[in-house]
Amino acid sequence: MNKVLVLLEHDGTTLRPSSGSAIGFARELSDEVTALLLGEDLGAIAAEAAKYAPVLTADHESLSQNVADRWAHVITEVARSQNAELIVATSTTWAKDIVGRSAGLLGGAMASDVTDHEITDGQLRLRRPMFAGAVNATLILEGSPKIITVCPSAYNAPKPADIPFLIETLSVDASTLPSATRFESLDCKKGARPDVTEAHIVVSGGRAFKNAEDFEKYVGGLADQLGAATGSSRALVDAGITPNSLQVGQTGKIVAPELYLALGISGAVQHLAGMKNSRVIAAINQDPDAPIFEFADYGLVGDVYKEVPRLIEELNGS
Ligand SMILES: Cc1cc2nc3c(=O)[nH]c(=O)nc-3n(C[C@H](O)[C@H](O)[C@H](O)COP(=O)(O)OP(=O)(O)OC[C@H]3O[C@@H](n4cnc5c(N)ncnc54)[C@H](O)[C@@H]3O)c2cc1C
Known part of the structure; x- marks a missing residue:
């Protein structure tokens, strides 16, 4: 596997810990891993992400809220421009909303909720639960690019590098973004306990x-x-x-x-x-x-x- 693009999730202030699983998986497959961050005012989050991989940021006010059609559009454009063979995210509610749309736009092959993998005879074999967990399937994705979401705790985040990787800011042309959906408001419950998908x-x-x-x-x-x-x-x-x-x-x-x-x-x-x-x-x-x-x-x-x-x-x- 050559170029891998990892979509990192954040809450506007810091990286979601579950993103570590996607980076960990990507790193097991390739040395050419690039992280992608979307949003607004991403400076501090990008610096955090740069401990794990080179970072591309799509930093623009039109991306301040994760409106799925806009974000999926940008992810698709970046994946194409980077010639990414594999796009990885952690399977969270966020990813379910956005990554599937990108997969549709890219026309590749997708597997979600991956819990494990192996490479045999040069082929990537993915394990994922199916039919409400009644069976564990082994899949090979034939199409390209491949789009994969991994379960939040399935892979460990790699160790942060001593010297941070480079951060590159991409230019975003807001006039080209889909505008069929308009963000209204967000009701967010902040609990003292960790999120159930991220907790150890x-x-x-x-x-x-x-x-x-x-x-x-x-x-x-x-x-x-x-x-x-x-x-x-x-x-x-x-x-x-x-x-x-x-x-x-x-x-x-x-x-x-x-x-x-x-x-x-x-x-x-x-x-x-x-x-x-x-x-x-x-x-x-x-x-x-x-x-x-x-x-x-x-x-x-x-x-x-x-x-x-x-x-x-x-x-x-x-
Ligand atoms: C399409 C579909 C989707 C579904 N999706 C989900 C899903 O996402 N998640 C989900 O959880 N379920 C889901 N369900 C429901 C699922 O089938 C079960 O009904 C549900 O998981 C049962 O929850 P439970 O184990 O808490 O209750 P029960 O099955 O009623 O079990 C309660 C258990 O508690 C034990 N118990 C009772 N009192 C005590 C006590 N004082 N001390 C110790 N043990 C005690 C009993 O022995 C029993 O084993 C779905 C069902 C359908 C049809």
């Missing part, structure tokens, strides 16, 4: 928790002891106990943290689709036959209302 540890709760107060006390309490993110099964989202943003699974977020703690979650295939690539899975469930135990590295049969406070106490040292 995720503590998730299921139907065992009867209300939002219990979820916060037990799942949130344990997450805070571990510096973890909270996640939830869809059962709790559907019951209005947890917000949609916490849902892990086929129709929620796909996560692959170092440690996934499933508390009172049965392990339905749709939930497993979102977390079964976690490095270590630990589960607490009062039903010894709960399917989650088939996937868990560590399991505790017990009542979450008794076991979770014990864990919190242990971690608290009290």
Whole structure:
């Protein structure tokens, strides 16, 4: 693989940690990795990115909000001008909105949610979950360019370089950008806990928790002891106990943290689709036959209302 373009995600102030997975993957495939940043006032973020790869910035007020058709247009133009053979991003909600559009514009071959890869006989083989995680497929992309999104925790970010790479600012002609969509406003919830797709540890709760107060006390309490993110099964989202943003699974977020703690979650295939690539899975469930135990590295049969406070106490040292 020669030229690889990595799309980096940021929140307007700093790089999203999940972007490290895309850079890590790209670096495993090629020495010719260039990072692309879009937005406005990107100076500080570009300096951060330059620790990992040479950086191209499309820095313009017309790109200040990530309006998908504009961003996809710019990504496509840059990929073409750079003759990129591979375009990589981390599979986040942002990427789902934008990268697929670029893939359509570029007319290449795309694989999303990649969790692993190998090169055999010179061919790149990608692993990704399919059919709600019921199977893990191995894919070879035949088209060009190739567009790949990787799961947030699937790859480690490379070590930052001692001497930063170069940063180049691209010129943006706002008059050529699509204007069918206009940005209105953004409602952003800022939580003290890390984002569920970026955290190294995720503590998730299921139907065992009867209300939002219990979820916060037990799942949130344990997450805070571990510096973890909270996640939830869809059962709790559907019951209005947890917000949609916490849902892990086929129709929620796909996560692959170092440690996934499933508390009172049965392990339905749709939930497993979102977390079964976690490095270590630990589960607490009062039903010894709960399917989650088939996937868990560590399991505790017990009542979450008794076991979770014990864990919190242990971690608290009290
Ligand atoms: C198209 C489709 C998409 C879906 N997408 C998703 C998705 O993205 N994410 C998702 O999570 N689900 C999804 N679902 C729903 C999924 O099928 C399950 O219904 C859901 O995951 C169940 O959530 P749960 O494990 O919390 O609840 P349950 O299956 O009811 O399990 C609760 C578990 O808690 C245990 N328990 C109860 N009380 C206690 C206690 N006090 N202590 C310890 N253990 C206890 C029980 O033994 C049980 O195993 C989807 C379904 C469909 C049809």
